[in-house]
Amino acid sequence: MSLRPSPLDDLLPKRTGSLPDVAVIGAGLSGVTAARALRAAGYPVTVFEKSRGPGGRMATRRTETGDTFDHGAQYFTARDALFLEQVRWWMDAGVVAEWHGVIGTLEHGRVTRSEREQVRYVGVPSMGSGVREYAETLHTRYEVRVERVEREGSAWRLTTESGERLGPFDVVVVAVPAPQAVPLLAGAPELAARAATVNMEPCQAVMARFEARVTLELDGAFVHDSPLSWIARDASKPGRAEGERWVLHGSPEASREYLESAPVVVAARWVESFAQATGLEVRPVETVVHRWRYALPSPALEETALFDASMGIGACGDWCGGPRVEGAFLSGVALARRLASVL
Numbered sequence: 001m002s003l004r005p006s007p008l009d010d011l012l013p014k015r016t017g018s019l020p021d022v023a024v025i026g027a028g029l030s031g032v033t034a035a036r037a038l039r040a041a042g043y044p045v046t047v048f049e050k051s052r053g054p055g056g057r058m059a060t061r062r063t064e065t066g067d068t069f070d071h072g073a074q075y076f077t078a079r080d081a082l083f084l085e086q087v088r089w090w091m092d093a094g095v096v097a098e099w100h101g102v103i104g105t106l107e108h109g110r111v112t113r114s115e116r117e118q119v120r121y122v123g124v125p126s127m128g129s130g131v132r133e134y135a136e137t138l139h140t141r142y143e144v145r146v147e148r149v150e151r152e153g154s155a156w157r158l159t160t161e162s163g164e165r166l167g168p169f170d171v172v173v174v175a176v177p178a179p180q181a182v183p184l185l186a187g188a189p190e191l192a193a194r195a196a197t198v199n200m201e202p203c204q205a206v207m208a209r210f211e212a213r214v215t216l217e218l219d220g221a222f223v224h225d226s227p228l229s230w231i232a233r234d235a236s237k238p239g240r241a242e243g244e245r246w247v248l249h250g251s252p253e254a255s256r257e258y259l260e261s262a263p264v265v266v267a268a269r270w271v272e273s274f275a276q277a278t279g280l281e282v283r284p285v286e287t288v289v290h291r292w293r294y295a296l297p298s299p300a301l302e303e304t305a306l307f308d309a310s311m312g313i314g315a316c317g318d319w320c321g322g323p324r325v326e327g328a329f330l331s332g333v334a335l336a337r338r339l340a341s342v343l
């Protein structure tokens with residue numbers, strides 16, 4: 001646990017007195033970032049998350065055999081000064097580290113090592129550890145799927161999948177992928193229309209465990225001319241258990257083609273493509289498939305966050321401003337700043 005304040009704790013001026021009650025829907029990085037910054041400034045914030053834990057697409061799956069795989073985001077980079085500061089804070093807290101895996105490209109068995117050396121970061125021991133570090137300091141309710149956000153006088157009421165009514169809240173922040181944000185933004189039609197313009201590509205992910213070592217000289221590879229776009233050796237990341245566990249990500253095109261296929265079909269096709277791309281004879285002892293219906297925005301909106309100050313509702317996420325982990329963080333920051341500057 002880090003002792004110095006995090007970059008989000010000093011992001012906004014501190015407020016006292018009666019402040020608007022804020023509901024954040026979604027405990028992925030963008031929602032948790034906005035919530036932590038607002039909470040640190042004094043706003044009462046409650047986060048609602050449909051899953052059992054935080055992190056969203058920065059996810060790690062534990063299979064029935066106890067194997068773990070980062071099956072969503074693979075690593076992240078940092079260019080923005082504030083995000084770099086955030087990454088350093090997480091590193092000091094021991095929940096993020098650099099990944100020194102050997103990265104390259106693969107094309108029909110031809111292996112090319114990447115020359116451009118880029119710093120790649122991962123959560124430790126799992127991809128979402130940084131998000132969890134923040135989420136644990138927040139008032140978060142898990143396994144609550146919000147279905148509707150409705151106006152009641154000058155406030156908002158949320159209705160969950162189980163029919164529970166939550167609120168009233170003065171402000172609602174919708175921090176979920178764009179297609180899932182659209183119905184939740186129905187009370188603010190202009191924002192809903194903006195979110196509806198964002199296309200998000202799917203990704204079929206296969207987690208494969210091998211008994212023998214896969215004798216590839218790379219730990220992570222962008223795959224060309226294949227149904228796969230990326231493969232990674234999970235155990236090459238810091239803080240992971242030993243073992244020959246690989247994550248195979250389908251390209252947007254192949255993931256779309258196989259979106260409704262049975263998991264067994266996807267697993268077989270992805271493993272076959274893995275063998276073709278690496279030029280190795282590989283036979284996994286276990287495969288698990290996860291379908292990310294909304295993996296990556298294509299493209300993201302120019303606005304870093306959406307906010308309607310007159311109604312007290314907004315949206316953030318990797319589909320606002322810039323894609324990926326860094327974009328999700330910066331979108332959460334932008335939303336918190338907008339909200340604090342007007343309310």
Ligand SMILES: Cc1cc2nc3c(=O)[nH]c(=O)nc-3n(C[C@H](O)[C@H](O)[C@H](O)COP(=O)(O)OP(=O)(O)OC[C@H]3O[C@@H](n4cnc5c(N)ncnc54)[C@H](O)[C@@H]3O)c2cc1C
Nearest residue numbers: 026028029030050056057073074146295317318324325328
């Ligand atoms: C396969 C894959 C590979 C990726 N690879 C990389 C990579 O290598 N590098 C990189 O930087 N980025 C990568 N990304 C993207 C990165 O994971 C995302 O940009 C980032 O995690 C998005 O954060 P977010 O907060 O915007 O959304 P999310 O992480 O999607 O968080 C949204 C949260 O809202 C919850 N939610 C949704 N609807 C509701 C509801 N109705 N009620 C309550 N809760 C709800 C969800 O459960 C989720 O926890 C990848 C993503 C995927 C899927």
